[in-house]
Amino acid sequence: xxxxxxxxxxxxxxxxxxxxxxxxxxxxxxxxxxxxLVVIEPGTPARLGAALAKRSIPHAVDRxxxxxxxxxxxxxxxxxxxxxxxxxxxxxxxxxxxxxxxRADIDRLLTRAAALPLDRPAGTMSR
RNA sequence: GGAGUGAGCCAGACAACCGCGCAGCGCCUCACCGCGUGGCGAGGAAAGUCCGGGCUCCACAGGGCACGGUGCCAGGUAACGCCUGGGCGGCGCGAGCCGACGGAAAGUGCAACAGAGAGCAGACCGCCGAAGCGGGGCAACCCGCUGGCAAGGGUGAAAGGGUGCGGUAAGAGCGCACCGCGCGGGUGGCAACACGCCGCGGCAUGGCAAACCCCACCGGGAGCAAGACCAAAUAGGGAGGCAUUGGCGCGGCCCGCGUCGCCUCCGGGUAGGUCGCUAGAGCCGUCCGGUGACGGGCGGCGCAGAGGAAUGGUUGUCGCGUCGGCGGGUUUCCGCCGGCGAACAGAACCCGGCUUAUCGGCCCACUCCGCCU
Numbered sequence: 447x448x449x450x451x452x453x454x455x456x457x458x459x460x461x462x463x464x465x466x467x468x469x470x471x472x473x474x475x476x477x478x479x480x481x482x483l484v485v486i487e488p489g490t491p492a493r494l495g496a497a498l499a500k501r502s503i504p505h506a507v508d509r510x511x512x513x514x515x516x517x518x519x520x521x522x523x524x525x526x527x528x529x530x531x532x533x534x535x536x537x538x539x540x541x542x543x544x545x546x547x548x549r550a551d552i553d554r555l556l557t558r559a560a561a562l563p564l565d566r567p568a569g570t571m572s573r
Numbered sequence: 574g575g576a577g578u579g580a581g582c583c584a585g586a587c588a589a590c591c592g593c594g595c596a597g598c599g600c601c602u603c604a605c606c607g608c609g610u611g612g613c614g615a616g617g618a619a620a621g622u623c624c625g626g627g628c629u630c631c632a633c634a635g636g637g638c639a640c641g642g643u644g645c646c647a648g649g650u651a652a653c654g655c656c657u658g659g660g661c662g663g664c665g666c667g668a669g670c671c672g673a674c675g676g677a678a679a680g681u682g683c684a685a686c687a688g689a690g691a692g693c694a695g696a697c698c699g700c701c702g703a704a705g706c707g708g709g710g711c712a713a714c715c716c717g718c719u720g721g722c723a724a725g726g727g728u729g730a731a732a733g734g735g736u737g738c739g740g741u742a743a744g745a746g747c748g749c750a751c752c753g754c755g756c757g758g759g760u761g762g763c764a765a766c767a768c769g770c771c772g773c774g775g776c777a778u779g780g781c782a783a784a785c786c787c788c789a790c791c792g793g794g795a796g797c798a799a800g801a802c803c804a805a806a807u808a809g810g811g812a813g814g815c816a817u818u819g820g821c822g823c824g825g826c827c828c829g830c831g832u833c834g835c836c837u838c839c840g841g842g843u844a845g846g847u848c849g850c851u852a853g854a855g856c857c858g859u860c861c862g863g864u865g866a867c868g869g870g871c872g873g874c875g876c877a878g879a880g881g882a883a884u885g886g887u888u889g890u891c892g893c894g895u896c897g898g899c900g901g902g903u904u905u906c907c908g909c910c911g912g913c914g915a916a917c918a919g920a921a922c923c924c925g926g927c928u929u930a931u932c933g934g935c936c937c938a939c940u941c942c943g944c945c946u
Contacts, residue, residue: 451591454607460881463844495881506620506919510885514593518886521592533881545886 453521459495459531468495468533475558477551479540483533484559492527494520497535508541515545519552526560 459465472483496516498509516534520527534555540548 453592456606458881461845462881465881497881507917510919513882514885518592521886 451521451524453517453524457491457493457520457524459493459533464493464531465495465497465533468531472531472533473562475555477555479537479543479548479551480555481535481537482555482559483535484562485531485533486529486562486564487531488529488564490529490531492520492524492529493531494524495531495533497533499535502538503536503541505541511545512536512540512548515548516552519549519556523553523556523560527556529564530559530562532556532559 459468468483468485472485475482475484494516496513498512500509503509503512520532534552
């Protein structure tokens with residue numbers, strides 16, 4: 447029985463193919479510190495992936511911190527996000543930003559992602 | 574009490590709720606997935622990737638050259654560019670600290686600016702006017718020139734030992750004494766090196782080798798994305814079988830040859846997966862040897878193993894630092910209230926070092942100064 451606030455493996459993006467699909471055909475949303483790519487895949491649970499480039503976030507400690515903020519925000523709101531695969535990228539300014547400000551930006555993006563219509567199949571935007 | 578030196582240690586604590594990773598046990602189950610339970614789950618630098626090793630694969634007769642690294646001596650170590658002890662030089666009143674610290678009489682080279690002169694030294698200011706020549710004067714002597722001088726000034730990072738006395742026209746290791754230096758010997762030390770030891774030498778090799786270089790020693794290459802194994806889909810390769818009167822091509826036709834289809838198997842190999850992957854030059858305690866680094870004996874412990882990458886989020890209480898206010902106290906200090914702050918930083922095959930970053934706190938040893946008895 448998966449509780450509504452858990453973060454099991456099935457809620458994560460693990461394969462390179464998932465990330466490639468998001469980068470090629472995902473709907474793009476821009477926030478203050480993040481960019482969000484959304485792929486609609488009916489029948490799947492909400493899934494999260496963090497693509498934090500070493501180039502934009504040079505210190506491992508910052509990458510870990512940002513990833514944990516992403517996970518925590520996603521974990522608490524995943525019920526609204528069913529059938530959506532989300533890939534976050536961070537802008538360089540995120541490294542120097544405290545957690546509450548990051549969290550607010552993430553929540554705004556999640557709200558927009560939840561509002562996307564479900565009837566558009568994945569991959570529509572490519573080609 | 575103040576100022577300082579060295580060596581260690583810690584890296585806020587506890588609780589609640591919601592989560593994450595791993596192996597164990599239990600439930601479910603063919604298995605995967607999932608669920609429950611108690612356990613474990615970042616650092617002193619996990620960092621930079623600058624050295625050294627283990628491990629893995631590749632290469633490899635032996636020797637020399639080239640290239641790179643190291644560079645006082647002796648130890649320690651698996652090894653090192655690390656560590657310990659010692660020597661020498663420098664800094665500090667001191668505890669202590671710092672040093673790429675082999676060779677400059679093998680050769681080549683470099684030295685801006687300043688300065689008269691910078692590597693077969695050098696007369697700018699200055700000192701001298703003994704000697705020689707000329708002039709003056711009865712003479713003592715005076716003037717000028719040829720010249721002599723490295724003592725003084727000045728320049729410089731550096732000017733060819735220092736101080737004193739003698740000496741001289743003025744000077745000069747020119748002579749002497751002491752100090753320094755070089756060479757040979759002696760003594761002490763494993764050695765680097767040292768010596769209020771002996772003899773010789775008036776002093777000869779100025780600096781730079783993180784300039785080329787010489788000497789001594791060391792060095793195969795790539796790295797866990799190493800490497801080993803399992804292995805789809807798609808395309809292509811090989812073998813066998815079937816289709817046996819099939820289509821197409823070479824021919825006017827037949828035979829024949831080539832090519833196209835389906836099935837099975839084989840080998841290479843991509844995605845993906847498994848292993849490597851945490852028991853190791855391990856950690857803690859104790860005893861012994863050693864000045865020490867360290868080595869040895871005995872006993873105990875089981876101590877992260879992820880993989881788009883776990884070790885987190887929120888809240889509360891206490892503790893710490895700091896600022897402001899109030900009250901005792903007034904050198905130091907104590908209590909209460911409120912605000913702010915709590916660093917540097919995240920394992921990725923594993924060890925030994927080095928270097929760099931870091932809010933603050935604790936303990937020990939020692940030095941100097943002040944005060945009291």
